[in-house]
Amino acid sequence: MKHKDLIKQMTLEEKASLMSGKDFWQTMDIERLGVKSMFLADGPHGIRKQAAAADHLGLNPSIPATCFPTAAAVANSWDVLLGEVMGYYLGREAVAQKVNVLLGPGINMKRNPLAGRNFEYLSEDPYLTGKLAAGMIRGIQANGISACVKHFAVNNQEERRMAIDTIVDERTLREVYLTAFEIAIKEGHTQTVMSSYNMLNGTYANENMHLMRDILRDEWNFDGVVVTDWGGSNDRVAGLLAGNELEMPTTADETNEEIIQAVKAGKIKEDVLDECVDRLLELSFTTGEVLKEPHQEIDIASHHEMAQRVSEESIVLLKNEGNILPLKKGVKVAVIGDFAKEARYQGAGSSNVNPTILSNTLESLEESGIVSIGYEQGFDRYGKKNKKKVDQACAIAKQANVVLLYIGLDEVTEAEGLDRQSMEIPENQVELLHALYEVNPNIVAVLSCGSVVEMPWIDKVKGLLHGYLSGQAGAKAILRILAGDVNPSGKLAETYPIRYEDTPSYYHFPGKEVSVEYREGPYIGYRYFDTANVNVLFPFGYGLSYTTFEYSNLQVNKNDVTFDLKNTGSMAGMEVAQLYVGCQSSDIFRPAKELKGFTKTNLQPGETKNITIPFDDKAFRYFNIKTNKWEIEEANYDILIAASSTDIRLRGTTFVEGTGAPLPYDKAALPSYYTGKVNDVSLTEFESLLGYKAPVAIWDRTKPLGYNDTIAQCQYAKGLFAKFSFHAISFAHWFLRKIGKRSTANLIMMSIYHMPFRGIARMTGGIINMPMLDGILMIVNGHFFKGLRHVLKERRKMLKVRKDKKLARVTEGM
Template sequence: MTPEKIKKMVSQLTLEEKASLCSGKDVWNTKAIKRMDIPSVMVSDGPHGLRKQPEDGDHLGMLDSIKAVCFPAGCAIASSFSRDTAKLLGETLANECQAENISTILGPAMNIKRSPLCGRNFEYLSEDPLVSSEIARAYVSAVQSKNIGTSPKHFLANNQEYRRMTSDSIVDERTLREIYLASFEGMVKNAKPWTIMNSYNKLNGTYLCESEAMLTDVLRNEWGFDGYVMTDWGAMNDRVKSLKAGCELEMPGGNTTNDLEIVEAVRSGDLDEAVLDQAVERILTIIYRFEENRDKNISYTLDQDHEVARQLAEESIVLLKNDDGILPLSASQKIAYIGQYAKKPRFQGGGSSHINSHKVESALSVADEKTISYAAGYNDATEAIDEKMQAEAVKLAAESDVAVLFVGLPDSFESEGYDRKHLKMPANQVALIEAVTAVQKNIVVVLHNGSAIEMPWIDKVQAVLEVYLGGQAVGGATANILFGNVNPSGRLAETFPLRLQDTPAYLTFGGEKDQSVYSEGVFVGYRYYNSKDLPVLFPFGHGLSYSTFEYSNMTVSKNKLNDSERVSISVDVKNTSNIAGKEVIQLYVSPINSRLIRPAKELRAFDKIHLEAGETKTVRFELDKRAFAYWEVAIHDWHVEDLDYKISFGKSALDTIMSEVIHVTPNQLLPKVYDLNSTIGEIMADQNGKVILEQAMGSVMAGNADAATVAEQGPNDMMNAEMFAAIMEGMPLRQLLSFVPGVEKASLQQLVDALNQ
């Protein structure tokens, strides 16, 4: 429907009808207006599988939904480091939505993993905004290519579950721009989501549904978002303020109180009816975009999409450790599968994204009984050690060639609604690992978890396979990796720290009362660990393969450029093994000798490529201003320092393969206003300021013998050159009155005036 027709339709609605369209009919549906043939449409959770419920359903995952396919959770999909993987997930879900008459799927969930303690990290994508934004962009574009809407969430700074509905995230402007807004920015600009879901929390004192700065100034005016904003379920605080700020749709519906508030606000003059009209136009535009592009011939089968789920899991599994090449396993070996998750895997998280899977495939269910035997080893429902179960597992491990332990985190350890208290695995699972290592040296650990964990046993096992919450086909995917039918190619999209105390937000995560201060600033995840040179268990970007890869011939298109230019970087990557595999190419940028507090290294580009045995491919990236820029609060914009920058390819955020140094110059200098408290160092750092200061001081020295003597002598025996330079660096102009004979306040003011011209 054209914008003109929608405007005409809105003009024919009554005030009450317009207000009613700004809230849902029930938990999952928008309202219809029959006399105008305005249909009701359904929205549905979630990012990794349909959770379609009847009208009287719930949003917390407590009631049953339709039988569906549970795909890998966000923690796994991001670890694929593959836009194609995210695209396949999006296209598959969109087909299911078309077949099930669902207009919009609520996701992806793309809040930054500020701390591994966040209970909902299993659903979120990454600690890095580029990975989050790019994986989400591919997913959103794929879903919407099938004329189904998305609702990326939760906008913004929703990084904890503790008091998430009232907590106030206190985040400085630069951190917001470089980390938390950056996670959404590229996705919004390039994928144009149909809707956005705002979060429950406040941001710097204002509920997100009432934040005109975020919903209108940034999201619409700056980034070009042209859909509608909906609340998270129950996030509405003040209905009229929210409408003015740019939050159009309140969910869930069923309560008319806020609709009446809108009507009264228009009648009283508190709300311009044009604001309401615009909101309704935005909502109707998206409704008809779906309705007029329905494809009623699309169908899907659960079993077919189950195979897609397996493929997605295979792309996402991360091989963390593989000493002595213990993996892949051989069918000729006598193998013990130990751990409850081998038979009943934990494959999804709890809460609003919980899927009613039509079937679940375990590693044991696809195993060859002649080769593989099984012992449960522990009870997932408790942390208590079951001595009998553990003894049976240890005996089986001792009698086998290899023991594969399936362990991780139970549902009770991580879920929507509450945060984790620690990074430990259940005590009975840790005890099982320790007991098995005492009788068996060939041990492979398979991890089912939604976020980082501590691994005190890491040095006692030979291999670790991180399968995350890999969806309902995780068992088959895991088996294919274990036996080499599939070559692992996932990479960690988050850092695994050695201990909780090492994490950037350790002292402040969760906050006090209803306020959470993001005191770590831009130092989130690997940005913190790298800058502090802090050892970690496994770094961001880490992941092994059964193939080996060699990098060579790194080239940059130019070594000097200004920030309006782009630089092209290329590298040759060769598969030096006899096994076809996939490599994730990671490109990092580091400012050299920055005068600012900046991360030591930041990911600025990545790609995933397939290489046949012996094959070489050239990978190219192009970097623009944003790759070198930081957010400058003085100008409220991106700015590039006049610096050398190291561009490096790495196997991870810690493992650098090769690098080149280039120099980038800003096109515009930062505006600077000098006064008598400006320091000598500040002025000398400014090329023009240095000339003016040297000329002014030269005049003073030339006309005053005492001053000239001071200048000639420089530092004395009590003060070395370094001390003298440091004092001069921090000395404000006004102090020259005290230390340089002949300097007068009037002449200093003339100097300030000259500097400011």
């Protein structure tokens, strides 16, 4: 231990106090020993440090900070160095705001297109995710503070996220859902990890010894701090034993007392607690050094420019029929769409940033050189149909050479705590597009959303530029690409299916009651589509340029591949070359190919560069469930150099010696997995993959409700008061949506409907404690008066204890 002498001076109570927050965002301090509080702030794409009342849902405004593009956009850059530089800028702002730990990046896999937080995550591919995250972490931590990679692990839905049990086989867990964390931790050297809300195979993530001890600590040698997601602690003692040091937010000493009693009873050895204290102290002291220096203001303008640069590299050109883009000089455009006036540039929830500057499309048009004949709103942002707005938009479209149509998803459709209901964009926007097409077919659509959408209307547009959620400078970045000042170089970090029904997890997303079964195994995203030969709208890794690139002269060596890349067009541009590897053996099921390397190269017209992409330790490995470790199958491997997962430019093969491990599967028992056609795997076959019986996925409606049951389950409660409360909440949600108060309706679903009962205690900062919660559960389960008496009695007891403690502290200080 690094701080053994300091820890020896601490009382048991002081050690326990460090294990949970002082308030919503700060850790506990110990003044007499010089241990200072740390400040933790949300910040995957900008600092969200709240100046006034704190919350975890993005309701109250934060101190202004640069709003960079969200992770879903940054991933489209495929540029590790760019992510590192962006991380450095984020870290500088964190230091300026006296933040010790920046809560990001978020790196959960995009298992399903409807997952509500996809805008905040990087990719469907663990290799791309891990490499980009490692870069961002290095950049953030170069400033002397800590990044916090999240949410560990397998947190891939928002509905019931605090209680859902994720059922996934070990190989899929390792290869798909943990590889990004492995890369981020080993290559990014993150000092902090955030555990996720959900259960993993029957145990809460932050209590899961296999996840937290066997893998994170022992296998990956992580020696930093693990912090719970806010309100994510279930059993505090079990979490601490698993190595989850810090619980946030404060529980007003309630769980600290649980730790103290566990140590006294011998449930936790004090040595284990000391190890946790040591890691927290190391984080506090190392991140605290830079914060001792005089406060430095950031250069707002230069940070805004950096946000624009990231946005320019992250925007993806998806369609360019007849080279309608870049816009020719002097072309008259009609600008239509509500998102042109008020940009959709970030998601909603805990990552919501208060931008320092906000670029505006209409205000930036003249500077861009694009000739606009006017603007019309065209549609209501939140989906209400309005024929007058459509008619006004069509009238101006008739007079233009080209229509610039800004469409997408609104702020309340993509939000933390809620999964999307469909992959469609609002019907009123589609109806506007069809109407515009009838009067002017020269339409360039600019799409603003943080996740995948269906595009049955794509034949009605000649150009399609996807800005994703491009941050505070995104509006100007988009105009620069439209005008040809910047050559688009973004490529999709996720696959766009033709229909939602085509996705492999269609039948098993989200988990609605007890559990969610990952029956598709390792076949998510392009791993499924390319293996099962399912047509897609846009493949993983796809993106157009205003120039063209030629690949040639592939050489496959023992440790790397080399090839030539030439810009064969007339404009300078950047190309993302992708390395995929596929195993020719069929003894072990696996995707047809997997991303194992990539590089982004800037080339002048006519310029050729020789590119090298190395094979690393992940190029040929697979996880063997019999040996319980990574192995290599001896076989010939396809080596594919590609412009996207379906656009293979160069092919080679190489023979790789294996590790001689036994074959892990009975091929006859897993026919779907050996063909890759896994969109509707039977329970029997899934259980063969798991190696055990899957738990029953629906609630037992006969049992009394407990700590980890949700408010939604009150519909089955024995208590009339609980049933009435459930129907009142459901009606309030319906009514608020009906009258257009969708943000407030969403809040009900996020913070009430899917909240487990224990969350009432964990998220109220000590206003309600667990003994009081016992009384609430008595009421819910049909014992109204007994429960009410219990709540009032425990509240009086809690207030007396706090009063006595406060008096004791005052007496000690005299």
